[in-house]
Amino acid sequence: MSGENTQATPADNDPVTEEVTIEEGAPQDTLEADVQGFAEGANVNERIAQLEAELEDTKSKWLRAVAEEQNVRRRAEREKQDALKYGVxxxxxxxxxxxxxxxxxxxxxxxxxxxxxxxxxxxxxxxxxxxxxxxxGIKRVEAAGQPFDHNLHQAMFEVNDPSQPAGLVAQVMQDGYVIHDRLLRPAMVGVTKGGPKYEAPQGEETPGATEAYEAGTEEAGANLDQET
Incomplete structure (x- = not known):
């Protein structure tokens, strides 16, 4: 009708409020998410500890490899020097x-x-x-008149001479030689016996000739023939 009031009433102008529905399962889901997050955090810590252990093991292996490589280098250098010194x-x-x-x-x-x-x-x-x-680097061994040294001399026979200290080289049958600090060939010698025990001069480090002779004859492969 033309006289009808079409103006909205105050009730019609009130804002519409949507109804919020809280699902019953929401608090439980949140708790499960918190538990899962805590579990994931624990796994991360375990993973970090595992990685640190692997890193330490790798570091240990690397240090051993470096040490072995240095040893190989030193050994190769030593073999090279030995080849230069003793190759001939x-x-x-x-x-x-x-x-x-x-x-x-x-x-x-x-x-x-x-x-x-x-x-x-x-x-x-x-x-x-x-x-x-x-x-x-090859040198002749000076043997005559020296105390017997089984590292340098090979006893071939004994010389009975009470006037000389026992254990001295009385005669050289064949010269000995050394190359640098290694024996190339022992000197073949005759050694005195029957005299007093050899005493090294004051300050001389040479061991007693008698003891050296007695200890070294077998090591040097000595073939002793009694000389009368």
Whole structure:
């Protein structure tokens, strides 16, 4: 109708409030989420501890690998130095026999022939060979009159001489040689016996010759023949 009042009433102007429905399961879901989060946090801590243990194990293996690599390098360097120092050992053993023959030739030369050109040439060759030995670190063992040392000498026979201290080298049958700090060939010697015990001079570190001789004859492979 034309006279009808179409203005909204105050009741119609009130805001519409939506009804909020709280699900009964919401508090339980929140609790489960909290429990799950706590469990995940515990797993993270365990994982961190596991990773730290693996890191420590890897570090230990790495340190061992570095130490082994250093040992290999040192060993290779030592072998290289030994090869440089002792690489000519077998050749040197052959050459000392040549030196023996040259020395025997000089020692057996009659006096009336020592001034000949041939003997002078032999003497010069022997001296040149000894110089070559020196450059290669090869030295003759000085044995005559020295206390017996089983590290350098090989006893071939005994010399009964009460006037000399026991255990001295009385005679050299064949010269010995060393190359640097290693024995190349032992000197073959005769050793005194029957005299008083050898006493080293004051300040000399050489062990008693008698003890060295008695302890070392078997080690040196000595073949003792009694000399009367």
């Amino acid at each position: 050992t077998n050749f040197a053993r052959e050459m000392v026999s040549v030196a023996d023959n040259l020395r025997r030739a000089l020692e057996s030369t009659p006096d009336n022939m020592k001034d000949t050109d041939v003997i002078k040439g032999v003497d010069m060759t022997e001296r040149e060979l000894q110089n070559a030995f020196k450059k290669a």
